[in-house]
Amino acid sequence: MPMIRGAHVILYTADAEADRAFLRDVLGLAHVDSGGGWLIFQLPPAEVAVHPAERSGAVELYLVCDDIDATVADLGARGVQFEGEVTDQGWGRLATIRLPGGGRLGIYEARHPTAFDL
Template structure:
């Protein structure tokens, strides 16, 4: 039986660029940095940046990591856009919350998620 998520691995082409994005742009705490593997603390969830091997192909689709902004979602979108983040859509409202999709420095799908206000 699975009792929780231990970590999330994200494939990266350029470790330095990816570490800079996750640490400096998203504001996660870097806990380990190596040429082929780096780790960041995302509020108790370990995100591992895993260097791709040169022959590895990018895949369409796959996992999406959702981040919860500290402030309102609009403020975080403004902050990330000012840092050069590529948003692939606008904020959308749903009964289960609000999301906005964007890409990391390596082209992986990410999103901001804000729960519904009660």
């Protein structure tokens, strides 16, 4: 039986070059060039959660950090724009990054068990 060896996340954006530069230069994610400058980025370990919803099909991407205050301060010092303040959601403390291309990327400090080290 075939084994799943990873996940591939796609961020749709009006400015792919700016968002690729952000992931490469600001977040410092390792990457490969799959041809013609089309960068594919390595993500940290990942997990997937399934939440109930009125309609199926929505997908969200959140980055997880150990200390949201330190991470927001560090990224803010590097020019990253955030929407609003860090909020307490109960399950974690959440911030929203505004990507150069206009999209949003969640980042949070988890207060729940994670599956990263299984």
